[in-house]
Amino acid sequence: MSLPKAFENDDAYFKAATEFLKKYSWVFSEANTSCIKALDLMPQVFKDYFLNAPNESLNAFPYVTEPLDYCPTELQDFRLRISQLTPEAITATALVRVPRKSNNLNRKIGQKKLHEIEQLAANIHEHSTKDATQVLVDLGSGLGYLSEALLELNDNYLILGLEADEQRVISAQQRCKKLLPQKALNSISYRQEFISATPKSRDRIEAYTLELLQSSGLSPELSTISIAIIGLHACADLSVSAMRLFLTMPQVRSLHIMPCCYHKLALREGVESSASCPFVNFPLSNGLNKTAAKLPECCFNRPFLRLACQETRSRWRKDSPEHAKHGHQMYLRALANALCDDPDELVKLHSKDASLSHKDILNFEGLCRRYRLHSRVTGQPLSWRLIHGIRFSQINERYSEGRGSRLAEALCCLQASMQKLCENLLLYDRLCFLKEAAAEQRQPLEVRYEQLFDEQVSPRCQVLIAKKL
Ligand SMILES: C[S@@+](CC[C@H](N)C(=O)[O-])C[C@H]1O[C@@H](n2cnc3c(N)ncnc32)[C@H](O)[C@@H]1O
Secondary structure (H helix, E strand, O other): OOOOOOOOOHHHHHHHHHHHHHHOHHHOOOOHHHOHHHHHHOOHHHHHHHHHOOHHHHHHOOOOOOOOOOOOHHHHHHHHHHHHHOOOOOOHHHOOOOOOOOOOOOOOOOHHHHHHHHHHHHHHHHHOOOOOEEEEEEEOOOOOHHHHHHHHHOOOOEEEEEEOOHHHHHHHHHHHHHHOOHHHHHOEEEEEOOOOOOHHHHHHHHHHHHHHHHHOOOOOOHHHEEEEEEEEEEEOOHHHHHHHHHHHOOOEEEEEEEEEOHHHOOEOOOOOOOOOOOEOOOOOOHHHHHHHHOOOOOOOOHHHHHHHOOOOHHHOOOOHHHHHHHHHHHHHHHHHHHOOOOOOEEEEEOOOOOOOOHHHHOOHHHHHHHEEEEEOOOOOEEOOOHHHHHHHHHHHHHOOOOHHHHHHHHHHHHHHHHHHHHHHHHHHHHHHHHHHHHHHOOOOEEEEEEEOOOOOOOOOOEEEEEEEO
């Protein structure tokens, strides 16, 4: 994640990316389960193109540097702008793959998780300090998979796993006792702790680290050790807390953090999610904050964050029936949601009955059999009413003969095209923030994002790696 080649400086990139996102905010501003409004806002030229495009073009569209047989100017501009605003993708061959291992520890772990653990552990190990006691503080350590993999690579590591969820801490401790050799048990400690970028979290990390040093028979002196903060799938604000702790704790010399779930970032206190830039931890850099402040209306909202952590385009290519099925399901759900205008009404899927054919569901009775209405307050079932039927007819008239399903899939196609741009902007903002803060502290720093995972296996594949020099 970096500054795209077309831009000479951060400010120019932030400005251009923000303008693009504002122009096309209709692509992502509604949840896909409520996408009728987005379909209404889709320009006619986009609709005409996607209603007629062959499956090959639908599949190729998000690969914005690949030429298409026919594409109207407006859509060509859309693709060109994305290609300028997104850094070049790393090719699969450029990814250094760690040779596969298989042992007792990872027997029950799925392929995706195993790939991530092995790649990240190998990278942390490669960058670890060899001339001081190395303490690895694993934030959001979950069941402890990453810590275990690291201990296998070097049984001299001291590992502190901090995890907010009590049950996961207990499971990690039990796994440890069951799977690790006796000697390793003094080198690893899991504690229940909710981590934030506060003095309290800093004090806890220091105190637990001292305990760990003592229990492993080492000198209880923080000045003699080097701490690395690490984390796999450090969700929402946790990855930013990791960055802030790295900046403010002198003993922490390096950071290896893989972020995810941007859409769960916390709101600022007392701020509505509809406010402009409502998040505590986004934007972070002075550059992007300045750009966002100049906009009358900000597009850095929850839907933007959701798109940034959506599936990447690498899993977009599908055969025609698969696209049709996905578009159909998305349209039906959105149609059912669009029938309600009372905030108390909640639509729930009732029947996945395969005997309800395409045609059945495209009449109101069919839709009522598939989706039920409930009260958000009481949870009790409510009846579909005449007004819902009228709205059904009005919407279906605009999107008759499969147009709704086709355009719903077109919307997903446009989102797949923009996803990388959104994620790059968010992660590049974090990179700029770290550099700005380090410059302020006069702390020389090496910092970058590295793609450590195969995007086909793991869509969130970027790891922030920083080192104090
Ligand atoms: C997606 S899971 C990843 C778990 C583990 N790192 C892995 O990859 O298997 C994220 C974990 O972070 C924990 N977590 C989230 N925010 C946290 C916080 N602020 N402090 C401590 N743990 C947190 C969650 O409870 C959850 O177990």
